[in-house]
Amino acid sequence: DAGVTQSPTHLIKTRGQQVTLRCSPKSGHDTVSWYQQALGQGPQFIFQYYEEEERQRGNFPDRFSGHQFPNYSSELNVNALLLGDSALYLCASSLGIPGTGGYTFGSGTRLTVV
């Protein structure tokens, strides 16, 4: 049973560029949440997608946008990259709102902005 799959694993981009990160949720899960984890920090909630709609959003600017597809996979897009966007981006899936099962996390995409 495949867990959460994220691609790519590593990425280097230049300031001002745009990036798209991809996530396939665990089989049977229908909800995808994205988190940003800066070095030495805890994960910060970006947004959550359910039924192809953004259900809740954290305190991130509009440069961060997302999408969920009918097969429940999801993309995170970041426009006009800043140096401060360098972080590990984690995708987490769940069946509905996280309950006893919590989230299942992918291994993340390490984004470096230079």
Added chain:
Amino acid sequence: GEDVEQSLFLSVREGDSSVINCTYTDSSSTYLYWYKQEPGAGLQLLTYIFSNMDMKQDQRLTVLLNKKDKHLSLRIADTQTGDSAIYFCAERAGGYQKVTFGTGTKLQVIP
């Protein structure tokens, strides 16, 4: 809003018990979680406790919840070198879909 705080670092000797502490602010928290993160990896769910419980035991792990003080702890019995990792406390507040994470506690196990 929600806020979750943890001490940054804990060092224990192999075979001893480890206790990692966490405080949270949202009194409407429904689920509280402990996650483990090893270097270069995502987060792995260790255990959870529902807000109407005081204690939960799962093999070497014991979770204690003090709702009055909004304090959560994770005790790891017979700590092994393989337990060395960063441990995150997290909460899901009632009425919210998201889970809020703490800053993480780095556990170092000395052989």
